[in-house]
Structure formats: structure tokens, C-alpha cells
Amino acid sequence: MHFGSLITAVASFLEARKHSGKWLLRIENIDPPREQRGATEAIIAALATYGFEWDGAIRFQADSRSLHDAALESLLAVRHAYPCGCSRSDLEGAELGDLGPIYPGTCRGGTNASATAIRVRTGAKTLTYIDGLQGTQSQCLETESGDFIIRRKDKLIAYQLAVVVDDHDQNVTDIVRGIDLMDSTLRQIWLQKLLGYRTPRYTHIPVAVNAQGQKLAKSTGAAALPKTQVARTLHAALAALRQQPPDELATASCGRIWEWAHDNWNIGRLRAEKAVLFSPDTL
Ligand SMILES: [Zn+2]
Known part of the structure; x- marks a missing residue:
């Protein structure tokens, strides 16, 4: 520390x-x-x-892999998530947004690749929440990040999904964290909506x-x-x-x-x- x-x-x-x-x-x-x-x-x-x-x-995130996998499967089952076979070079031409390269939706309709990441489908609607210290925050995920990865090609669960599943499982009501994570918040809120979870209060210091x-x-x-x-x-x-x-x-x-x-x-x-x-x- x-x-x-x-x-x-x-x-x-x-x-x-x-x-x-x-x-x-x-x-x-x-x-x-x-x-x-x-x-x-x-x-x-x-x-x-x-x-x-x-x-x-103390909770160790690696111990809740089965919970993370179950959430992933539930998103796949209702097609909120899909396999993406794009390689790094496939995405080289992608537009660069504030959150990184914006995924252009290449594999939304399916992929023949054998090794795949899993992406969650985002929507065109602008999402908003009111931060405890930083006021109203908004993002349109589809245009600002595109569908984002929730399981990597190497099978590791992505941070965004793991954190949302664990917060829900631990009944977390309030999250106080550094402002460098504020950009992730609406992606996490989006996952909470898709999974039917309650959204905690967020405060970014x-x-x-x-x-x-x-x-x-x-x-x-x-x-x-x-x-x-x-x-x-x-x-x-x-x-x-x-x-x-x-x-x-x-x-x-x-x-x-x-x-x-x-x-x-x-x-x-x-x-x-x-x-x-x-x-x-x-x-
Ligand atoms: Zn893809």
C-alpha cells in the first residue's frame, strides 16, 4: 500500500x-x-x-469464480452477451474513445473463431447516475465504449463483471473509491441492470x-x-x-x-x- x-x-x-x-x-x-x-x-x-x-x-475474489461463471452463463443464455473472436489486429482500426478503443460490434451476429472472448451487448440509451461527490455522470455505452469484454480470451473473468457479482453477493450498499474508477461505474451499472441486481450508491473521492x-x-x-x-x-x-x-x-x-x-x-x-x-x- x-x-x-x-x-x-x-x-x-x-x-x-x-x-x-x-x-x-x-x-x-x-x-x-x-x-x-x-x-x-x-x-x-x-x-x-x-x-x-x-x-x-476477508473475501478473496478468486474464490467466487463459480458465481462469476453463473452470471456469465445467465447473460449468454438470454443473448445479452456473445462470443467475440476478434484479434487485436482485427480491432486496430477501431475508433479510440475516452474508455479505449470502441468495439464496432463485429461479432454481434456471430463468429466462427474457436478462441473467443465474451462481450456484453450495450445499448444506445444514455445511462446516468448521481455520484455522492461528483454529481451527475452520464455515458452512452454503445458509442463511448461499445460492447465490452466480460470474459477474456484466456478465460479470465473481466474486472467489471467480477466486481458487480461480488458486490451483489456481499449485499454492498455503498461504494467509496478513487475517481480513477469512475469511468467504470456506468458499465458496472449496466451489468447490474442486465443481471437484475440493485445498484449501490457510488461516491468517488x-x-x-x-x-x-x-x-x-x-x-x-x-x-x-x-x-x-x-x-x-x-x-x-x-x-x-x-x-x-x-x-x-x-x-x-x-x-x-x-x-x-x-x-x-x-x-x-x-x-x-x-x-x-x-x-x-x-x-
Ligand atoms: Zn469481435
């Missing part, structure tokens, strides 16, 4: 507690080839070190950026969270989240900081914010 993932965890944890809700910990490990050895253990250990308390058992305006991530050199100076780091997270923690709190105990944060948490201070600056020098 780095500072960017810390602020998302802090915001979602405090928002859940403020509404007397449960905070669920799910490890999204559906892509085993990309998973780094020990990464899961390191995340769980970092959350515990920083005083997070999750409710119930700003991402932490460095002085160059780059999102803090491993690829932009964000350092792992320190194992010492926990209180100071939590204080900096609350400050980045615009909660204005008093200066003297930076040297208080971890427990005292959480107590202050629970009493004073106000997600409204992040309204319409897209990015918050975090400079490691402040630690």
Missing part, C-alpha cells in the same frame, strides 16, 4: 463507520499471473498496522497526486507506506482529505487520531474535488 491507497481506505472506512455500516475487505485477485507473491499479505498487514478494522472475513500532478502509484514511484510514523502518516492522510486535523494530533497516538477522525469526518469537504496533492516531504 502507498499513500494513494491509504487515503481511499481512510475515506471509505470513516464513511462506513459514520453511517454505522460495515467495512468489507475484499482482495481482488482474479488475475493470478499478475499477482505479486506476498502482495496480499503485505496489504493486510499494512491495514492492520494503520488501525483499520474490517467486518467479517479524489486521487492523491504528486507535485508533478501524477497519480500516486507504483508506476509513478510512490513509496510503500512506512511501518513507523503511523500517526504522522494518518494525520497527513486526513489533511490531504481536507479534514483539517489539528497540528498537535500529528504526534498523538494512532487510537487518538482515529477517535478524532470518527468524530469529525465530513466527506462533503471533498465535493467535486478530482485530485488532492500529497507531498512525501510533509511526513
